[in-house]
Amino acid sequence: MLLIQCPYCQEDRPEIEFQGAGEAHIARPANIADISDAEFSEYFFIRDNTKGIVFERWRHTHGCGRFFNAVRNSISDKFIMTYKAGEPKPELTEEQIKAAAPISKKPAADKPEPSPSKAEKAK
């Protein structure tokens, strides 16, 4: 079971107590009545859906009930950190990013290595 650190309960709690609530740090435009439909739909519907480091809102629904923010690697599903709602977007260190990276299986996937048997034959 995945454990998530709740910044309000100040401890790791089982994932099943939480609900994800989409991308974090989306500011509602101050001039909401003046913006065009396209701009509104951009703000309201369009999300980055990043592959890799994501900043998300989570809610400790079956716990303290509070919304908070989390930084997660969407490939490895590892949480880098969580912080209280309203706090600024944190700067991540290289180590934090590296620690949450998925376990890499050799070089890039778009250039597959020759299979071992082929490599053997080439020798």
Added chain:
Amino acid sequence: MDDVLQIEPLAGRRFAATGIALEPAPFCERFSLRAGPEEVAEVGKEIGIALPVKPKSSKTLKKISALWLGPDEWLIMAAPETGLSAKMSKLDGTLCSAVDVSHRNTAIYVEGPNALAVLNAGCPQNLSLTAFPKGACSRTIIGKSEIILLRESPERFRVECWRSFSDYVWNFLVDAGKSAQI
């Protein structure tokens, strides 16, 4: 309050097996209390119990219990004779929200050396005495139902659940109790 209708959906039920006993808790008055950090002290003074501010902690004084549920949320419970409603009405001039949820919830006592195993059959939290000592409380889940768990002693827990879920929670605990003895 004398005119409080006392609904006890699990009245009459009992269950006991090796190392485990289940019993519906008697009716009590309950309030869902919300208050900001600036009002906490004042609210506590008015109702006569200092509200716990540490996560997962509770305080019981003169048969009134205050359970920390969130940074600005508490469950206040007391036996009917303590006159909790009258105390809560003293909060009139204080910025807070106190909602009577006496009938929304009901409670089950889970007691015995197997209590931990029975609860952990459906509750994902660490209930060891170090992580969840006597007096610890938390909103969490059991099976598919949300509950509020309060540890009254090392082997005695109070499980608060919504009234309409109480039949499910009771039967879940009974099933767990039957398998705990195998």
